[in-house]
Amino acid sequence: MSDKILGICYIIVALLIIVVKYAVPQFFDILIWVVAIGLFILGLYFLVKK
Numbered sequence: 001m002s003d004k005i006l007g008i009c010y011i012i013v014a015l016l017i018i019v020v021k022y023a024v025p026q027f028f029d030i031l032i033w034v035v036a037i038g039l040f041i042l043g044l045y046f047l048v049k050k
Contacts, residue, residue, distance in 0.1 A: 003046040003047075003049055004046065004047060006043075006046050007042075007043040007044065007045070007046030007047035008043065008047070009043070010039045010040070010042050010043030010046065011039075011040055011043035011044070011047075013039055014036045014037070014039040014040040014043065015040075017032060017035065017036040017039070018036055021033070021036070
C-alpha cells in the first residue's frame with residue numbers, strides 16, 4: 001500500500017471520529033480527540049512525504 005493511500009485513509013478515519021464525536025458527544029472524551037488529531041497529522045505526513 002502506498003504512503004499516499006495510507007495518508008488518505010488516516011485522514012478519513014480522523015474525520016469520521018470527529019463526526020461521531022459531534023453526533024454522540026457523551027460517547028467520547030479527550031483521548032478520542034488526541035487519537036483523531038494524531039491520525040490527521042500522520043495522514044498529512046504520509047501525503048507530503050516522498
